[in-house]
Amino acid sequence: MDKITRKNSFGQWISPINSQLFEEQVKTLKLDVYTKKLTTESFLKLLLFAQLQEVESLHALSDCLFDDQLQKAIDLDSISISQLSRRLNGLNPDLFQRLFLDLVSQIHVKTHDTKLVMPLKIIDSSTIPLSLMNHKWAEFRKTKAGVKLHVRLVFMEKGTSYPEKAIITTAKEHDRNQLEVMIDDKECMYVFDRGYLDYERFDRMTDDGYFFLSRLRKNAVIRVVDDFKLPEESSVLSDQMVLIGTPQNRAENYFRLLKVMDSKGNELQLITNRFDLSAEEISEMYKSRWAIELFFKWIKQHLSIKKFYGQSEWAIQNQVFIALIVFCLHVLAQIETRSKRKILQISRYLRAALWKPARVWIRKIESKGIP
Numbered sequence: 001m002d003k004i005t006r007k008n009s010f011g012q013w014i015s016p017i018n019s020q021l022f023e024e025q026v027k028t029l030k031l032d033v034y035t036k037k038l039t040t041e042s043f044l045k046l047l048l049f050a051q052l053q054e055v056e057s058l059h060a061l062s063d064c065l066f067d068d069q070l071q072k073a074i075d076l077d078s079i080s081i082s083q084l085s086r087r088l089n090g091l092n093p094d095l096f097q098r099l100f101l102d103l104v105s106q107i108h109v110k111t112h113d114t115k116l117v118m119p120l121k122i123i124d125s126s127t128i129p130l131s132l133m134n135h136k137w138a139e140f141r142k143t144k145a146g147v148k149l150h151v152r153l154v155f156m157e158k159g160t161s162y163p164e165k166a167i168i169t170t171a172k173e174h175d176r177n178q179l180e181v182m183i184d185d186k187e188c189m190y191v192f193d194r195g196y197l198d199y200e201r202f203d204r205m206t207d208d209g210y211f212f213l214s215r216l217r218k219n220a221v222i223r224v225v226d227d228f229k230l231p232e233e234s235s236v237l238s239d240q241m242v243l244i245g246t247p248q249n250r251a252e253n254y255f256r257l258l259k260v261m262d263s264k265g266n267e268l269q270l271i272t273n274r275f276d277l278s279a280e281e282i283s284e285m286y287k288s289r290w291a292i293e294l295f296f297k298w299i300k301q302h303l304s305i306k307k308f309y310g311q312s313e314w315a316i317q318n319q320v321f322i323a324l325i326v327f328c329l330h331v332l333a334q335i336e337t338r339s340k341r342k343i344l345q346i347s348r349y350l351r352a353a354l355w356k357p358a359r360v361w362i363r364k365i366e367s368k369g370i371p
Contacts, residue, residue, distance in 0.1 A: 006357075007357075007358045008069075008073070008354070008355050008356060008357060008358060009350055009353045009354055009355070009356055009357070009358050009360065009361035010049070010073055010350075010354050010355065011073065011358065012358035012361070012362070013329055013333060013350055013361075014045065014048060014329065016103060016106055016329060016332050017044075017099060017102075017103070017325075017329075018099070018102045021098065021099070021102055022040075022041070022044075022095075022099065025094075025095050025098055025099075026040045026041075026095070029092055029094070029095060031091065031092075031095070037076070037079065037083070038076065038079055038083050038084070038087055039075075040091070040095070041075075042074045042075055042076045043084075043087050043091070044096075045073060045074040046061065046074050046076070046079075046084075047088075047318075047319075047322045048322065048325070048326060048329075049064070049070060049073075049074070050064075050309075051319075051322050051323055051326045052326060052347070052350065052351060052354075053351060054302065056307055057307065057309065058081045058084045058085055058088075058309050059081055061084065061309075062078075062079060062080065062081050062084065065077065065078050065079060069354075069355040073355075084309075085309070085310060088309055088310045088314075088315045088318055088319075089310045089311070089312040089314060089315045090314070091314065091318055092314065093314055093317035093318050093321055096317075096318055096321035096322055096325065097166075097317075097321050099321075099325055100166070100321050100324045100325050100328065103325060103328035103329065103332065104162070104163070104164055104165075104328060106332060107162050107328065107331055107332060107335065110332070110335050110336070111156060111160065111335065118187065118188055118189050118211070119154060119155075119156075119187070119188040119189070120154075120155040120188065120189050120191055120285060120288050121152055121153065121154055121155070121164065121185065121188045121189070121190050121191070122152070122153045122155055122190075122191045122192070122288060122289055122291060122292045123150075123151070123152050123153075123179065123182045123183075123190060123191070123192040123196065123292075124150075124151060124153075124175075124192060124193060124195075124289070124292045124293075124296070125148050125149060125150040125151065125175050125178070125195075126148070126149050126151075126296040126299075126300070127146050127147070127148050127149075127171045128146055128147050128148070128149060128171075128300075128320075129144065129145070129146045130145040130146050130147065130308070130316070131145060132144055132145040134311045135311055135316070137170075137313055138170050138171065138313075138316075139170075140170060140171040140172040144171075145171070146170070146171035147168055147169065147170055147171060147316055147320075148168070148169050148170065148171045148173055149166060149167075149168055149296075149299075149320060150166065150167040150168075150169065150173075150175070150178045150181075150182065151163050151165070151166050151292065151295065151296075152164045152165040152166075152182045153291060153292045153295055155191075155288045155291045160331065160334065160335065161291040161292075161294075161295060162327070162328060162331045163295065163324055163327065163328070165182060166320075166321070166324055167181065167182075168316070168317050168320055175195040175196050176195070176196055176197075176198050176201070179192070179196050179198070179201060180201070183205065183210055185210075186208075186209045186210055186211075188211070189211045189212070189213060189274070189285060190210065190211065190212045190213070191212070191213045191214070191285060191286060191288060191289055192212070192213075192214050193214065193215055193289065194214065194215040194216065194217055196214060197214065197216070197217065199244060199245045199249060199250065199251040200251075202214075202244075202251050202253070202255070202271075202273070203251050203252050203253050205273070206253045206255075206273045207253070211272075211273060211274055212272060212273060213270060213271075213272040213274070213282065213285055213286055214270070214271050214272070215268060215269065215270060215271070215286070216244070216257065216269040216270070216271045217269075218269070220244060220245075220269070221244065221245055221246050222242050222243070222244055222257065223242060223243045223244075224240050224241075224242055224257075225240075225241045225242060225243060225254060226240065226241040227239070227240050228240065228241070228279070230279055231280075234279060234280060235260065235261070235280070235283065236258055236259070236260050236279040236280060236282075236283055237258075237259040237260060237261065237267070238257075238258065238259045239256070239257075239258050239279040240256070240257045240258075241254050241255070241256060241257075241275075242254070242255055242256070242257045243255075244257075244271065253273065255271050255272065255273055256271070256272050256273070256274065256275055256282075257269060257270070257271055258270040258272070258279055258282055258283060260283050260286075268286075270282065270283070270286050295327075298327070298343065298344070299323055299327070302344065302347065327343070330343045330346050330347055330350075331343065333346055333350075333365065334346055334365075337362060337365050337366045338366070339365040339366055339367070340367065341365050341367070345365070346365050349361055349364045349365055
């Protein structure tokens with residue numbers, strides 16, 4: 001990140017957004033053809049500001065334009081709530097999704113020299129509840145509505161984690177249906193929970209050369225083929241080669257089953273098709289799942305997706321992708337400054353120095369004194 005810059009902190013924070021890609025998409029999708037006031041660029045900046053400041057509604061967002069610094073940043077001095085609503089509900093989410101994926105590719109480039117034996121990619125989903133009265137298209141129970149955010153998270157050794165792929169479906173969608181969409185890299189290790197259990201797919205992944213680590217249900221039918229010896233000091237309870245499933249629904253390949261204890265003293269059964277790693281290494285890999293739990297916790301607590309600004313499917317998707325863009329911008333700031341600060345701290349300092357010169361924010365997250 002440039003140390004000498006005349007940008008304010010907000011301008012520096014959003015600078016990784018690819019302006020050329022953005023302009024091409026706006027032109028291709030004809031988003032500004034009939035626009036007189038609220039351009040797509042101004043709207044994007046306004047939504048990023050809203051997510052960063054956790055603005056609770058479009059009414060509140062409209063009121064925020066009383067701030068002359070915000071007016072200058074987005075080149076807009078006022079906007080009606082109806083205009084904001086029309087933009088949010090009518091804007092194709094493909095635009096924000098493409099911007100999100102471009103930021104992901106930038107993170108890839110900046111972390112490609114991290115020496116990992118095999119990157120971990122964690123797959124999971126989280127349901128975001130919606131009002132059934134206002135979102136009937138997202139009904140999944142008689143009295144409930146919601147969408148489900150399916151995420152593939154890259155887990156780095158030094159603690160940096162970032163969403164690499166995101167799919168938004170209605171909450172009715174079963175996790176297993178998205179597994180094949182999420183798996184496309186043979187140079188990594190996929191980690192996911194028992195919600196994705198599917199013996200036939202485990203066979204297919206193994207035959208196709210994909211590595212995985214998951215959790216087996218307690219009532220799973222297991223036939224032990226071999227017992228592997230464990231070191232005396234090992235925290236793993238057992239390490240076995242097994243066949244899984246009943247004669248009617250059985251996997252054809254041999255798998256490795258580890259029994260471990262979690263932090264609460266519960267016994268877990270871990271299933272994998274990796275036989276080249278130690279039992280301790282496999283156990284540690286599964287512990288990395290906490291990263292995606294923290295990610296979903298961050299998304300729900302610190303970004304404005306608890307209360308959505310619109311009711312249409314596009315409005316919901318737009319707001320979720322903006323939230324993902326915000327997270328990626330924080331990760332890029334963390335990487336480029338080599339900051340040891342947590343994402344939450346980086347976000348707090350940014351809010352505090354939003355309209356101050358960028359060097360103030362940069363030096364703070366670099367843990368340097370501010371002259």
